[in-house]
Amino acid sequence: MTSAPLLYVCVRPQQGAAAAEYESFRTAMRLEAGHLEMHDLVREPLPDDVFDRYSGFLVGGSPFNVTDPESSKHDVQRRLEKDLERIAGGIASGPSTGSGTGPAGMFTCFGIGVVTRMLGGEVSRAFPEDTGPVAISLTVEGQKDPLLGSLATRFxxxxxxxxxxxxxxxxxxxxxxxxxxxxxxxxxGDRLYATQFHPEPTTRAFTERMAVYRDDGYFAAEEYDVVATRVLAASVTEPARMLRAFARAFGPA
Structure with missing residues (x-):
């Protein structure tokens, strides 16, 4: 742990949804407000000194997609993708495994697409998932991982x-x-993590986020109540435990 705070990096144009996502991360990690700061990357470029000021970074979701045609991306999306690559690249090229120093990062949903592309992987529209709960299975390596290893093997x-x-x-x-x-x-390495699923929201917070993006094509708008009922019935305790492990390992003392 360190005395420096963590930083939630907002990549949602919808400020209400971004504020709620910040609160979901903070609550899931059980951090005081001063231990998790927020930077609105949609409206403000990444400061030059972020690696000096923060011990780690949490990147949430966004209605943007890495696979959007470049011709359809506006300047804000192109800039924030580059800024996220700067964060991920700085972590990935940091001190070697076992050094115990250097920044850490957790990139989720939209964020995993940015990191995957930056590292030479392929992101495509071939693997979408419906809005709601899905079953996640840990690999053998996941069962040994410092953050995920204490989770249920299927959750x-x-x-x-x-x-x-x-x-x-x-x-x-x-x-x-x-x-x-x-x-x-x-x-x-040992400090850069990426998840496709959302680890931070409670089921109630997720349905509130669904209401913001009701007309954005993630589910049929007229089926909101049906989807929300399915979400609220789910038990999603394990992902938050992973975030708390991240906060313990890389957050402020």
């Missing part, structure tokens, strides 16, 4: 995405998989 997590990966990038270690999307979590 439920919440997803809602239009793109994904079939295999991990060349330098990554697959930690968790699923039937609909084979790459659910991986690690690069």
């Amino acid at each position: 439920a997590a919440l997803t809602a995405h239009k793109e994904g990966a079939g295999v991990v990038p060349p330098t990554a270690t697959l930690l968790a998989t699923g039937d609909g999307c084979p790459v659910q979590a991986y690690r690069v």
Whole structure:
């Protein structure tokens, strides 16, 4: 642990959804507000000194997609993708395994697509998952991982995405998989993590997020109540335990 705070990096244009996602991360990790700061990457470029100021980074979801045609991406999306690559690249090229120093990162949902592409992996529209709970299975390596190793070997997590990966990038270690999307979590080195599922929200918070993106094509808008009922009935305790392990390992003392 360190005295430096963690940073939640917002990549959602919808400020209400971003504020709620920040609170979900903070609550899941059981951190005080001063131990998890927030930077709105949609509206402000990444500061030059982030690696000096923060011990680790949490990247949430976004309505953006890495696989959006470049011609359709506006300047904000292109800039924030580059800024996220800067964070991930800085972590991946940091001190070697076992050094105990250097920044850490957890990239989720949209974030995993950015990291996968940066590392030379393929992100495509071939592995979408419906909005709601899915079954996640730890690999043998996942069962030995410092953050995921204490979780149940098979657990439920919440997803809602239009793109994904079939295999991990060349330098990554697959930690968790699923039937609909084979790459659910991986690690690069010992400080860079990426998950396709959302590890931070409670089921109630997830349904509130669903309401914001009701018309964005993640599910049929008229089926909101049906999907929300399925979400609220799920038990998603394990992903938050992974985040708490991240906070203990890399967050402020």
